[in-house]
Every structure is written in C-alpha cells, then in structure tokens.
Amino acid sequence: MGTLEIIFMDILYVSLLIHIVLMSVAFYRVWRGENVIDRLLGLDMLSTLTLAVLVLLSLINQRIIYLDIALGLAALGFVGMIALAKYVADEQMF
C-alpha cells in the first residue's frame, strides 16, 4: 500500500466524519424548522447527504454495491420530494 493511498484513506475518513456532522445539522433543522418549506428543504438535504455518505462508503470499502443503493435512494428521493412539494402547495396529492 503506497503512501498516496494512505493519504486517500485518511481524507475519506475525515470527509465521512464531516458529512455525518452535516447530517446532524440538517436533522436539527427538520426537527426545529421555521415553516413547512424549511423542513422540506432540510429533508431534501438530508437525503442528498445520505447519498454522499453512501458514495464515501463505496470508496472506503471498495464495494460496488453501495453505488446501486445510492441509485435507488436518488430515484426514490426525487419522486418523494416532488410529491411532498405538490401536496404542500395544492393540499391534495392528485
């Protein structure tokens, strides 16, 4: 294992720690938000940061299956955000 790969692993673990701290901040904004759109924004950002954590886990463990889970999470998060925004705006789903 070369010295550049050791530096890469250290950077990946520090980035994973930073992303978990950012996820706790986003979860606090979902819990104590100002209004409903603010909480919806926090939920969107929480989903995106979960995606980033999955990509970092895939880079750390060198396993390709975390990217598949990230793909499913991205598609489901997109559909869920569109449906929640339409429900908040129109007060009905369809």
Next chain:
Amino acid sequence: MNLFLQVIAILAVVVGTLFSVVGVVGFIRLPDVYTRLHATGKVGVFGVVFLLVAAAFGEPLGWGRGLFLILLLVITGPATAHAIGSAANRIGLPRKGAERDDLVYTSKSKS
C-alpha cells in the same frame, strides 16, 4: 493504481466536501426560504457530483454507475428545487429584503 487518477480522486473528494460544508453553512445562515433553496442546490449538485467523480476515477469498476448517477442528479436536482420554490411561492411565504414582488399575482396571500 495510476498516480494521476489517484491525485484526481483526492482533489475531487476535497472539493466536494468543501462544497457540502459551504452549502450547509448557507442553509443555516441565510435569512429566507428562497435564498436557502439557492444554498441547498449546491449540496445536491456540486457536492455529490464531485464525490461521484472521485468514485468514477478511484474505483476500478465503478465508472459506469458513477456516470449514470451523475446524469440522474444533474437532471433531478433543478426539478426538485423548482418544485419546492414553486410550493413556497404558492403558499405565500414572504421575501425578506425584497423591494418589489414580481410574482404577486401567482401567490395566495396577496391576491
């Protein structure tokens, strides 16, 4: 692994983490829902896309899924931001520091 690809992966991870930190700090500090929407779009597009660039360069078999996920995020990120902004406009949330409201006839509160 190739040295050049390794350096590109390290730089992409650092830049993506910096974009995520800047986006979350903007999400805390900015005063309004619409400006906060501008800040969270940076996390969704730039932060995760740079991490996926690192995954496409640094992982031996992950470039196909990485590129497909980049394409999906670039398409769905602006659509989500537009849906949330349109919902905030339609339920009539106020804008702080705005001198003039161009979308006054489409919001629910002032019409």
